[in-house]
Amino acid sequence: MRYVGVLFCAGIACVIAAHGTVLAGEPGADELSGGRDLYVGHCAICHGLDGTGQGPLAQAMKIVPADLTQIAVKHAGEFPDAKVRDVIRNGGAVLGHGSTAMLPWGLYFSERRNPDLAKARIKALTEYIKSIQQGSAPGR
Numbered sequence: 488m489r490y491v492g493v494l495f496c497a498g499i500a501c502v503i504a505a506h507g508t509v510l511a512g513e514p515g516a517d518e519l520s521g522g523r524d525l526y527v528g529h530c531a532i533c534h535g536l537d538g539t540g541q542g543p544l545a546q547a548m549k550i551v552p553a554d555l556t557q558i559a560v561k562h563a564g565e566f567p568d569a570k571v572r573d574v575i576r577n578g579g580a581v582l583g584h585g586s587t588a589m590l591p592w593g594l595y596f597s598e599r600r601n602p603d604l605a606k607a608r609i610k611a612l613t614e615y616i617k618s619i620q621q622g623s624a625p626g627r
């Protein structure tokens with residue numbers, strides 16, 4: 488839990504820093520690089536910079552962060568956009584493992600104050616994750 492606290496503080500600093508620059512544009516304007524920045528700022532600590540689940544925090548976790556480059560492979564080559572958006576928004580409980588080790592990010596990405604912005608952020612992240620799929624066509 489201590490680690491999660493540190494993570495959230497670091498994350499808030501990133502959001503503030505990134506707010507004016509990366510996220511100011513129209514959703515979709517620079518979706519992929521916006522998604523990458525969000526990913527590096529909020530997700531890489533667990534899922535690793537390359538998405539394979541080897542982030543610095545991974546060792547401290549009981550449930551290993553998922554390898555995000557294999558999502559398409561695990562779904563018979565079809566990247567499940569809606570499911571990935573759901574996990575990002577609502578957390579790991581939607582995986583059906585009953586696990587909440589994957590945090591919900593919807594509210595954190597200002598869903599209440601600015602639902603459009605939160606949606607754009609989650610979409611950008613999903614696009615980014617889609618772009619790093621390995622081992623099969625990402626289903627575009």
Ligand code: HEC
Nearest residue numbers: 529530533550551552553571574579584586588589592612
């Ligand atoms: C505190 C560590 C941590 C952080 C930070 C984190 N995740 Fe996760 N994530 C996990 C864990 C652990 C799982 C596996 C959960 C399970 O198996 O129940 C997971 C699972 C996922 C999955 C499901 C993968 C699959 O194969 O179905 C997606 C998608 C995902 N994370 C995306 C993200 C995104 C995007 C971010 C950044 C906004 C993020 N995660 C930040 C720990 C983290």
